[in-house]
Amino acid sequence: MGKVRFVLVTMAVILLVAPQIMSSGFAYDGLGVKARGMGGAFRAIADDWSAAFYNPAGYNKLQDNILALNVGTMHNRYWANPRIKWGGIFESGYLNNQRIANHHAVLNIPQGGFVTRMPMLGGETVLGLAIMQVFDQNQSWELFQTPAAHNDSGVFPEDQFGINLDAVAFQLTAARGFMEDKLSLGLGLSLMRGDLVFSDLVMRDNPMASPISDRPHDKIPQWYRTGGNGWGFGWRLGALYDATEKIRVGATITGPTSIDLEGEADMRFIMGESPYINQYITSQQLEAVLFLGGDIIEYTADFETTLDLPASIGGGVAWDIREDLTLALDAEMTFWSKFEGLQFKFSNYEGTNFANNQILVSPSYPNAQEMIEKDMGVPVVWKDAPRVAVGAEYRPRSFVSLRSGFGVDKSAVDWSNPVAVTQVPQFIDLGTKFSYSLGIGINLDGWTLEMSGTYTHHPDINVRTQNDQDGNGIVDNLPAYYEADNYQTVMGISYRF
Amino acid sequence: MRLAYKLSVLVMAVAIISTGCSDRGDTITPITYDNSSLVWTIGHEYHQELGFTMFPEIKIDPKMYGKVYTPPGYDNPGQGRPYPVLILLSPFNETDEFYFNHGLKDVADRLISEGRIEPMIIICMNGRNSYGGTFYADASASGKYTTILGDIEGEISTGTLIDYIDGVFNTLSDARHGDGMGRKNRAISGVGVGGYGAMRLAVMHSENYSSVSAISAPLDFDGSGGTGGFVPLFQNIINELDTTALGLDSTYKIMDTSFNSPVRNLIFAGATSFSPHDTSYVNPEFLPYNPPYIVEPNGIWQSSDTLQITDQETYLKPYGEDRPFKFHMPFDKTGAAYDPIWQLWLDNNIPNLMANYPGALDTTAIMLLTSADAPDELFGFDQQTLDFADYLTSQGIAYNDTSFAGYPGFPADGNAILFDILGRILEFHSRNFETPEF
Numbered sequence: 001m002g003k004v005r006f007v008l009v010t011m012a013v014i015l016l017v018a019p020q021i022m023s024s025g026f027a028y029d030g031l032g033v034k035a036r037g038m039g040g041a042f043r044a045i046a047d048d049w050s051a052a053f054y055n056p057a058g059y060n061k062l063q064d065n066i067l068a069l070n071v072g073t074m075h076n077r078y079w080a081n082p083r084i085k086w087g088g089i090f091e092s093g094y095l096n097n098q099r100i101a102n103h104h105a106v107l108n109i110p111q112g113g114f115v116t117r118m119p120m121l122g123g124e125t126v127l128g129l130a131i132m133q134v135f136d137q138n139q140s141w142e143l144f145q146t147p148a149a150h151n152d153s154g155v156f157p158e159d160q161f162g163i164n165l166d167a168v169a170f171q172l173t174a175a176r177g178f179m180e181d182k183l184s185l186g187l188g189l190s191l192m193r194g195d196l197v198f199s200d201l202v203m204r205d206n207p208m209a210s211p212i213s214d215r216p217h218d219k220i221p222q223w224y225r226t227g228g229n230g231w232g233f234g235w236r237l238g239a240l241y242d243a244t245e246k247i248r249v250g251a252t253i254t255g256p257t258s259i260d261l262e263g264e265a266d267m268r269f270i271m272g273e274s275p276y277i278n279q280y281i282t283s284q285q286l287e288a289v290l291f292l293g294g295d296i297i298e299y300t301a302d303f304e305t306t307l308d309l310p311a312s313i314g315g316g317v318a319w320d321i322r323e324d325l326t327l328a329l330d331a332e333m334t335f336w337s338k339f340e341g342l343q344f345k346f347s348n349y350e351g352t353n354f355a356n357n358q359i360l361v362s363p364s365y366p367n368a369q370e371m372i373e374k375d376m377g378v379p380v381v382w383k384d385a386p387r388v389a390v391g392a393e394y395r396p397r398s399f400v401s402l403r404s405g406f407g408v409d410k411s412a413v414d415w416s417n418p419v420a421v422t423q424v425p426q427f428i429d430l431g432t433k434f435s436y437s438l439g440i441g442i443n444l445d446g447w448t449l450e451m452s453g454t455y456t457h458h459p460d461i462n463v464r465t466q467n468d469q470d471g472n473g474i475v476d477n478l479p480a481y482y483e484a485d486n487y488q489t490v491m492g493i494s495y496r497f
Numbered sequence: 498m499r500l501a502y503k504l505s506v507l508v509m510a511v512a513i514i515s516t517g518c519s520d521r522g523d524t525i526t527p528i529t530y531d532n533s534s535l536v537w538t539i540g541h542e543y544h545q546e547l548g549f550t551m552f553p554e555i556k557i558d559p560k561m562y563g564k565v566y567t568p569p570g571y572d573n574p575g576q577g578r579p580y581p582v583l584i585l586l587s588p589f590n591e592t593d594e595f596y597f598n599h600g601l602k603d604v605a606d607r608l609i610s611e612g613r614i615e616p617m618i619i620i621c622m623n624g625r626n627s628y629g630g631t632f633y634a635d636a637s638a639s640g641k642y643t644t645i646l647g648d649i650e651g652e653i654s655t656g657t658l659i660d661y662i663d664g665v666f667n668t669l670s671d672a673r674h675g676d677g678m679g680r681k682n683r684a685i686s687g688v689g690v691g692g693y694g695a696m697r698l699a700v701m702h703s704e705n706y707s708s709v710s711a712i713s714a715p716l717d718f719d720g721s722g723g724t725g726g727f728v729p730l731f732q733n734i735i736n737e738l739d740t741t742a743l744g745l746d747s748t749y750k751i752m753d754t755s756f757n758s759p760v761r762n763l764i765f766a767g768a769t770s771f772s773p774h775d776t777s778y779v780n781p782e783f784l785p786y787n788p789p790y791i792v793e794p795n796g797i798w799q800s801s802d803t804l805q806i807t808d809q810e811t812y813l814k815p816y817g818e819d820r821p822f823k824f825h826m827p828f829d830k831t832g833a834a835y836d837p838i839w840q841l842w843l844d845n846n847i848p849n850l851m852a853n854y855p856g857a858l859d860t861t862a863i864m865l866l867t868s869a870d871a872p873d874e875l876f877g878f879d880q881q882t883l884d885f886a887d888y889l890t891s892q893g894i895a896y897n898d899t900s901f902a903g904y905p906g907f908p909a910d911g912n913a914i915l916f917d918i919l920g921r922i923l924e925f926h927s928r929n930f931e932t933p934e935f
Binding site (some may be wrong): 098 | 902
């Protein structure tokens with residue numbers, strides 16, 4: 001009982017001295033079972049394959065070859081209650097005042113690594129190859145219903161607002177010791193693969209004059225989905241120092257990565273519908289027919305964008321209080337201010353049928369062409385975000401490890417200016433988040449079976465104000481009352497030989 | 498004890514995992530409503546002529562066109578419940594399709610489904626002519642709209658619109674449901690010139706309408722001080738004339754009547770209704786129906802029509818002397834109101850009509866809507882509505898007064914947000930119907 005009390009008091013002290021904390025954005029924090037069980041406070045421990053992510057220098061401390069496989073499962077349990085009315089009064093299809101869940105999905109994220117100790121450069125160098133998903137964002141929503149006075153059959157796909165972003169690092173890590181192994185340095189070089197499926201539904205201003213643009217045809221809903229991939233390079237540098245026999249200190253720097261993504265985009269416009277459109281047109285006004293004829297016009301296009309993944313720095317300390325108890329504290333700053341969102345540049349538009357292609361080339365549709373051939377994007381204003389985590393591992397038996405952790409993440413979204421909040425359903429990051437982790441590891445003759453679970457709670461946020469961040473006439477955020485929780489389980493098996 | 502502890506931990510873990518990963522299902526409540534309402538096209542032939550297309554070739558169309566919304570569940574008279582009636586008059590240069598093009602069917606369907614309004618029959622009438630509108634006045638030149646929309650003659654096939662609607666549709670009418678039931682369940686409304694027509698009919702035929710609403714309507718032709726309303730528009734029209742080739746006198750006399758100046762055409766439309774020159778033209782087809790013409794001693798045509806104006810000062814002859822439906826402008830070549838003609842217009846001004854029909858609105862529910870975004874709108878109708886509201890206040894007549902506005906970048910001028918106002922109109926009239934329980 002005395003041990004438990006001591007651990008609790010120690011953790012409480014660490015939490016009290018920790019600042020307001022956490023890194024966010026779309027960083028994936030489900031790497032490594034042991035690390036997750038300790039809430040991510042792993043920089044100064046870094047004693048399994050996931051050191052490739054937390055601190056490459058940790059590889060120097062590994063005495064065995066390791067082959068490891070982890071599977072993370074994640075459930076993003078979000079709610080959005082849209083509150084989008086133009087001028088606070090006029091609705092145009094958003095399912096306002098409904099508490100809507102994101103689409104159900106239990107996400108599986110496999111990852112793993114291989115670590116080996118090899119004689120190199122006059123000493124022993126530990127090399128490792130790890131495949132890690134270091135950034136992830138995956139959710140989709142249906143928050144819109146085609147409004148009245150539009151084609152009844154006009155619907156958008158279920159992923160009206162959606163993202164499936166994966167940034168996977170194929171990282172080669174090397175580490176070795178200095179100062180009689182008191183100091184370890186490690187370097188990871190990674191080939192970064194980015195895959196992105198992004199969908200968004202925006203309301204475009206009807207470019208036609210009255211009465212064609214009278215309510216409820218003042219806005220034209222446009223949905224688009226981009227799907228593509230690309231490659232980039234990244235690096236991370238780590239140091240681990242044995243300050244005493246019981247205290248280790250770790251530090252890491254992760255470099256920024258830019259991944260140029262290319263792929264194809266689909267887009268769909270649902271035009272207004274007037275039952276007696278002939279009142280407003282002559283034979284020459286083909287464009288009026290287009291805007292009030294209830295058409296559903298669809299295009300494909302090529303797209304390109306750049307995914308800017310942020311740099312970060314971090315530090316940690318681990319304290320072996322006793323032989324069977326370790327405490328760890330991590331702090332990290334991720335430079336999300338460099339991430340400005342996703343800007344899609346479209347080219348090579350092609351209609352899905354002859355009529356749609358005619359709209360692109362005919363001089364009869366100048367307003368439609370300008371509306372269709374417009375680059376889209378989700379500009380965001382984010383800020384650098386810190387994260388702090390504390391964790392503990394207790395080893396009651398030689399083959400059992402029990403872990404717990406607690407993390408505090410600050411939001412990358414800049415909430416300081418309430419009229420310019422860039423919160424969108426694709427990136428859920430609702431302020432300072434608290435995460436609670438538990439984990440267990442069992443060692444059996446070189447095999448290790450591990451499991452951890454993490455629950456993260458976001459504060460409820462009410463985004464009230466529409467924000468056209470880039471001034472292009474399109475509202476970039478989505479005002480709503482947001483709620484969010486994340487459930488994460490990571491399981492792993494590894495073999496040391 | 499140790500086993501119990503382990504079991505409780507296990508149960509908690511399972512509970513957390515199952516709660517955390519459970520499928521919340523589809524949490525969306527789609528906005529659905531019964532949209533089985535129907536829209537009918539009507540073309541009722543009144544027994545007197547209705548000027549419809551006036552140039553370049555005269556074409557007298559005896560029919561008054563409209564579109565009729567019948568609510569979900571509607572059935573013919575005797576086979577289903579009867580409904581109250583709302584008549585919507587089209588604004589300047591619009592037709593009976595106007596309200597449906599602004600989402601009337603969807604708005605009515607949704608409000609009925611949500612129980613926010615009484616199911617009702619909605620009749621959208623066409624008041625358009627070649628100049629854009631008729632002001633729903635009574636004139637041979639532009640049509641006997643006031644009579645056909647306001648009167649009850651008791652003859653379905655050739656009578657007024659109310660006769661026709663009450664005869665053909667399942668309405669709450671005096672004939673089928675007892676005296677007074679028709680008025681209690683009949684309302685009229687309109688946007689712009691349609692709003693003028695609605696108020697005109699509510700005043701001149703208050704026996705048949707129990708509620709009236711007017712949206713941004715010309716309800717006070719000369720404004721509260723006698724120099725507002727249409728009066729400033731006269732000078733604007735003169736100012737926009739290009740007199741360099743022919744000089745002011747000649748240019749004034751041959752003002753362009755093609756539809757390239759909405760304000761000018763609005764005045765032309767009013768002139769065909771309030772100050773037509775030659776009402777002696779009668780389509781031979783209608784001779785049996787038309788009363789004999791009487792020229793009053795002063796030679797001035799009065800609002801009851803059938804006379805010829807002898808004044809030459811403001812005489813316009815579109816397409817030449819040999820064409821009928823010539824008219825007189827209410828202003829002279831200087832842009833000043835020309836009293837002999839202007840007075841004919843003022844005879845049709847709502848406050849003046851109210852003076853001729855004292856107490857007409859005493860038991861009529863009134864709603865006035867104006868745009869807060871368009872104080873300087875093209876026709877100045879909003880200001881006229883506000884001036885009329887002041888007049889009602891001065892007369893101690895109660896009314897509902899509401900303003901509406903658009904949103905940043907989308908001002909509520911013209912008919913831009915009619916879709917959103919329609920709900921207010923329907924709710925107002927629904928509240929004032931006295932519909933029996935069915």
